[in-house]
Amino acid sequence: MDKRLSAILWTLVVTLVIFLLLIYVGGNMMGIERLQTGENPVLRFVFVIVGLLIAFLVYYFTRENEAWEVGTREVVWMAIGAALYAVFSWLFNGTVFVVPSLSQVALRPAIAIPMFFGYAFGPVVGFFTGAVGNMFGDALTGFGLSPQWSIGNGLVGFIAGLALLFSDKKKSMDTVLWVSGVLSVLAVVIFFLNRNVPNMLFFDPANNIFGDATISLFAGISILVGFVLVLIVRFAFGQNVDVAAAVTWGMLGNILGIGFAAISDIWINGFSPAAAIVGEFLPAAGPNLIFAAILVPVLVAAYAAVQRQSGR
Incomplete structure (x- = not known):
């Protein structure tokens, strides 16, 4: 299998597995309330899959570009980015920084992290930073998990990294x-x-x-x-x-x-x-x-x- 394709697939699969472990093992099987999601969990994961497919299709149609290179350096940056985003998301989530809205929306200066990591280290790093970092940030906050919103955060970093596809x-x-x-x-x-x-x-x-x-x-x-x-x-x-x-x-x-x-x-x-x-x-x-x-x-x-x- 092509090295780039393998790296992309592993990143997307690992992201999905982390989501499943947190919600279905931690939330449902172990009964940890902060790891549970709201209504329609299956439908939420349908949108998780849709988001993952969007990322894969963008890769597939631009797969010859060097922006998709993923090596040890990028994996390290994924871990660092996700950890930073999780911690800073947790710090700024909650009622102190809440924005009046239809759902749990908070002021989040930490959004700059997946944007930066995506642009600096590539769309794959940006995606993992945003998606996994947001998921763990929500878990730390304790308001329950919304995996489709974490995928949305992943797309924030992913799209920021698409700048690397363009020479001009x-x-x-x-x-x-x-x-x-x-x-x-x-x-x-x-x-x-x-x-x-x-x-x-x-x-x-x-x-x-x-x-x-x-x-x-x-x-x-x-x-x-x-x-x-x-x-x-x-x-x-x-x-x-x-x-x-x-x-x-x-x-x-x-x-x-x-x-x-x-x-x-x-x-x-x-x-x-x-x-x-x-x-x-x-x-x-x-x-x-x-x-x-x-x-x-x-x-x-x-x-x-x-x-x-x-x-x-």
Whole structure:
């Protein structure tokens, strides 16, 4: 079997096995509550499989590209990335950092980690970092597991790493900006057409909020705020292609990866398409994008400095 194909298959299979062990062995057989998932566990894993297939198909149609090389170095980075993402996701998950939404959405500056690892070390590393790191982060938090959302996080890092497929990074960034801009505007239009969608999670008894408050204006337009910040970074760092490309591709990964997870809840949780976009996607993807525009450049610059000092 081709070495690249073998590495990709092993990565995807290991990811699936980890998910199954956590939920079906730890959650169901051993009865560990924090490792249990909600309703429709089979359907959740259907979307896990769909996400894995998406990653495989992208690999298959671009399999000649060197971006798919996976060796010992990449495996080490997978483990480091997943561990870092798990710990920092746990630190920022929970009610202290919760964003009013239809489901458990928190402010997550840690989203910059799978974006950076994907761009710096390739889409396979980014996928594993996002998917496995998010799964363990949720397990540490103790709110239950949503494997399809972990796959969505994996796609964030995976898509960020697709920048390595293109020899002309500047040209690819322009295309990504247009696609991301259109999707961001479309999501905000849906928000303004459906501002009456209530969240079903956020409770603030002191202010008489009992899960029936509508999604805030900031949550609704935050994805546009994030897009503008990414646009500023793109042109402010025009001479630093790595910073600009990492942020730009990370933005697309965030939109498509979190979008995948939110849309899956149309079938899993019975949300309407508008509720999934307004109540889940925007409160999650918008703040993510703002953090990405700020933190990804820092990580890329720090990594470049380390490389210069080490002579690599």
